[in-house]
Amino acid sequence: MYRILVVEDDTVLRNGIVYSLKKEGYETETAGSLKEMKEVLSRPLDAVFLDVSLPDGDSRNYLESRRRDLNIPVIFLTARSTERDQIRGFDAGADDYITKPFSIPLLMRRLRAVLRRNEKEDGSLYRTDNLMYDFKTKILTKSDVPVSLSKTEMKILEIFLANRNQVLTWETMLEKKWDIDGNFVDKNTLSVNIARLRAKLEDDRKNPRYIRNVFGIGYKWSDENDR
Numbered sequence: 268m269y270r271i272l273v274v275e276d277d278t279v280l281r282n283g284i285v286y287s288l289k290k291e292g293y294e295t296e297t298a299g300s301l302k303e304m305k306e307v308l309s310r311p312l313d314a315v316f317l318d319v320s321l322p323d324g325d326s327r328n329y330l331e332s333r334r335r336d337l338n339i340p341v342i343f344l345t346a347r348s349t350e351r352d353q354i355r356g357f358d359a360g361a362d363d364y365i366t367k368p369f370s371i372p373l374l375m376r377r378l379r380a381v382l383r384r385n386e387k388e389d390g391s392l393y394r395t396d397n398l399m400y401d402f403k404t405k406i407l408t409k410s411d412v413p414v415s416l417s418k419t420e421m422k423i424l425e426i427f428l429a430n431r432n433q434v435l436t437w438e439t440m441l442e443k444k445w446d447i448d449g450n451f452v453d454k455n456t457l458s459v460n461i462a463r464l465r466a467k468l469e470d471d472r473k474n475p476r477y478i479r480n481v482f483g484i485g486y487k488w489s490d491e492n493d494r
Contacts, residue, residue: 270294271296271378272308273285273295273315274303274316275318275344276318276321276322277318284374287375296310304326304329314340314381315340317341319344319352327343327356331360334359334360340382342363342377342378343364343365362384395490397409402428405421416464423444426440427477427486432487432489432490434485441457464478465478476489477489
């Protein structure tokens with residue numbers, strides 16, 4: 268689950284953004300000043316909504332000085348709408364720049380776009396609403412609960428995720444599995460392991476959301492419902 272920091276000194280606006288984030292399924296942290304923000308930044312975060320003008324300073328200056336070691340997306344929120352202000356914000360290291368007043372639905376969509384873009388650039392993390400797989404740590408979680416996978420199940424999952432929304436024939440999957448492990452795997456063994464993986468991932472195995480059969484051909488990992 269994504270954790271978003273909202274840095275805004277306007278309490279009413281901050282509470283409104285937090286309410287909308289929680290309604291969308293995000294976890295939140297809040298701050299009303301640069302000092303409070305610095306304390307929160309030590310915690311795990313996925314993105315920051317950052318007001319430019321805070322009681323104790325201009326957040327653009329702070330971001331500019333910290334951008335190299337602040338490895339999360341930052342979205343500026345500000346009433347400063349001139350082209351010069353926006354250029355200054357992006358030069359400071361912003362991933363997006365949203366001027367006030369703004370609509371909450373648009374704000375949520377801009378956030379999702381930034382999060383998707385950040386994950387694509389990193390390439391090491393896959394997320395849906397309830398699944399997350401880290402290619403670096405080899406950890407899979409479902410609704411924030413770790414899911415234990417065998418080595419074969421893990422390799423099959425990685426093949427699916429690397430070829431999302433593409434039809435994979437049995438032959439293709441067998442070849443990819445062979446290339447990874449160098450061990451012989453037949454069609455029956457592959458089918459058994461996919462069935463076990465599906466049982467761990469799907470809420471309804473009869474109507475799978477992720478691993479779908481393509482009749483007479485093979486399988487397809489579908490993430491149509493991704494954020």
